[in-house]
Amino acid sequence: MNARILLKNLSMPLALAAIWIFFALKEPAFLAPRNLSQLMVDFSIIGTLALGMFLILLTGQIDLSVGSGVGLIGGIAAVLTVQHGWPAAAGLGAAFLVALLLWALMGTLIVKERMPSFIITLAGLLIFKGLFWRVIHSSTVSVKGVEENLYSMISTYYLPAGMGVGLAVAVVVLMAVVQWRARAARITHGLSALSAQRAALKFALMGAAVFGVVAGFNQSHGLPMTFLILAVTAAAVYFLTQHTPFGRYLYAIGGNEEAAVLSGINVNRVLIGAYGLMGAATAVTGFMQTSYQGSSSTTVGDLMELDAIAACVIGGTALKGGRGTVWGVLFGALIMTSLLNGMNLMGVTPEMKYIARGTVLALAVWLDVRLGRT
């Protein structure tokens, strides 16, 4: 029993390690700082979208429209910025608002008209794709005009090494304060708390991880902007799901919607809120992905909804709702992107890549079902 729980908890780190070792042996360039840095950019983009999807899956709903949405929102920002000459910040802001509106609308249709989210968002997938192609006139719209702007810098800006270290120090200090206060609060309430040594050890490990990540990035260009966006998103989603009533309600609705209603939860408002946040995550992902590709073209965002769902599921999020963690989602996204990146390096054909992705997804769910049973 204990071995099984241990195996379940360690299954994701072990799978990730196995994937990395496999690719490192097959293709030494996999572990080169340059490739790892690129891997982290891919990871940041998928991870951000997956964190949004996580909120939707927790409630037992689904969103198939986000892949098209990534293209559409990135495209709107590109057209406004480059073709209409808006300042990049204004173009991005306007596109972001469009995303919020569209997703709030889908959420409203789902809760008020009781239409299944699968259908609404499938319709969204098609409609957004069509809108997207109209917006960019089925052509290619670059994200930068004559010079770099905020939009193009999302994927090209790297934090200089010194600033990266400074940021790491700030984050570690913040973590120390938060952890110390949380521990003190537990003690004043007479609850069990980690012993001072253990708390210090935990803190030291987390601090080492933060500095390790920054040092790793500094081997190459420094901390990518996209990674910072992911880190902020992950921290926000973690706070939301673990430390706010809204997050509790997501789990409650996914666990038992009828009981959630009778517990006094305004289920409709929570669901619309979750879709609104999904819209925000889609917009941010759209900006990163479009910027990363350098231009908005008809294939941007293709099948990303499936990568996001796969990352969540690989990370242990239940499709029927009520179960999942932010850490799991991040691991799932990292596993997905490592596979894609490694296969790219090895020159695997696109058809084999599809097959491999599908197999990994099926395998992850199978493992989850097998190990999840008591």
Add this chain to the structure above:
Amino acid sequence: MSAPLLEVHGLTKRFPGVTALSDVNFTLARGEIHALCGENGAGKSTLIKLLGGIYPHGSYEGELRVDGRPVSFQGIRDAEHAGVAVITQEFALVDELSVAENIFLGRAPCRGFCVDWLEMQKRAVALLKDFGLALPPETPVRELGIGQKQLLEIVRAMDKRSRVLVLDEPTAALTEQEVEVLLTHLRRLRGQGTTCIYISHKLDEVFAIADRITVLRDGASITTLETAHATVPAVIKHMVGREITDLFPRKAGSSAASSAAEGATSLRPDEAQPMLSVRHLSVAPARGKPAFLRDLSFDLRAGEVLGFGGLMGAGRTELLMHLFGAWGHRLGGEVRLCGQPHAHSSPGESIRRGLVLASEDRRRYGLILAQEIGFNLSLSSLREFTRAGGRLDLPAEQVRNQHFFGALRVKAPSQHTRAGTLSGGNQQKVVLGKALMTGPRVVLLDEPTRGIDVGAKLEVYELINRLTAEGRAVVLVSSELPELMGMSDRVIMLHEGAVGGEFARTEFTQEKLLAAAMGHAHAA
């Protein structure tokens, strides 16, 4: 006489951290109806899952024998082969299929690869006739009442040539008439040689039908009694391991007036403003539908327990759900909560205003089973722990949860245990805890003791007394007349959505209440 039909020897079943059964022994004689009694968590469900092959051989210690020969069931099919059919509370019927298709589910009569529909219909009609069910065999099962579904399960088991029929709480959701019909059929089957294991919390039924009674307590078989030589108090004593002298601790006269006078409310309740006041309330299931609740008027005062009784479908649950803001479209009338108009709002709004509901079906409506006890306890009260910036004060929440977890005496390793793993009585305590943590003034309780054991019932009754002593008001809906009469200060019987009769405690008799429930208020 040859070996007993079924024997259980030294059965021990362990789950991680819990021993569900320890060294259970009992013997089933041919042609008897043998009742299993015990509190929730005593191990009855585990035992019948072993008998039915749901927990396979090897997952437990001890021996099962059928006709004196050891058997090792690997699954439900093996058990069915040996003639053991288990009928659980959740019916294994497919609602969308017909009665005939359900009877022959998985073993339809065939000619070649095709189902022989004619043969199926013929056999179904014959079987149904045996049970006096005048149902066309093509009726979809979803159109059947619960009692009919129960009988259909038995019909199916009998067609499988089952020799041992195991019924788990068969009457939990049946009306009194349906119970009578069921018991009559069981007696008839016994006359034809079928053996039956009968599990029920309702001891009057057990005494009406069982030949012998085996009592389980804390996973062990305590004793087996001949019904003819046993008494209800004796069985209860074995079940709880202590004597319960007062099944309904609320005493006439001591309730509303005196407890309120003790200090929680300074006014005598009948002088105080009613906490809940309902006038000419009419409610339809949805806009455009005819009224289902008709012209209801009543008052509820601080420190009072107002009971609602009635037959199935009389509108008791709907009334509570409507007051709570979770059901129906109000056609007319007025509801006032502590003097303020209480329009048809939402459950969240009701909770904020001090009205809370603990619903009848706790697994479906009450709990998030996959989450911890603590998660469930505080789910309706999270506002209380929300600090600046929308942040939850987790330590404060945990302390509060721990307080309710302890005060309600939930039997579980800790508040971090998953709610789905608890027994019925303990789940009910969590549902009540969730409602009470909101600090309500009016508590609506829908069947708060359904399917829970005697000991847990007593704790619920004591809780009701505590609530009224604190000056809160309670609405109690119950299908069990003794409970309704025992715990209410006043009772209103509903009949087809309207008031069938209202009774003060001094006027209670079972006959009067039943007559009112059936629409003959003045006949009795």
